[in-house]
Amino acid sequence: MSLKNLLTxxxxxxxxxxxxxxxxxxxxxxxxxxxxxxxxxRFDGDKIKTWIDSQGDARASGDN
Numbered sequence: 001m002s003l004k005n006l007l008t009x010x011x012x013x014x015x016x017x018x019x020x021x022x023x024x025x026x027x028x029x030x031x032x033x034x035x036x037x038x039x040x041x042r043f044d045g046d047k048i049k050t051w052i053d054s055q056g057d058a059r060a061s062g063d064n
Contacts, residue, residue, distance in 0.1 A: 008043075
């Protein structure tokens, strides 16, 4: 994970076009890859891109 590639909750919420509340719910349920730094969540941009791609695959195969 590159420190330059870390995204904030607001950045990932905007990328996914969901509210920050929705993103926090996803985090609580372990649905999205992230790390907690102190009291704040951070996301590896590459892992988020991979996760997004895998979500499309899951929907196409009916796993979701």
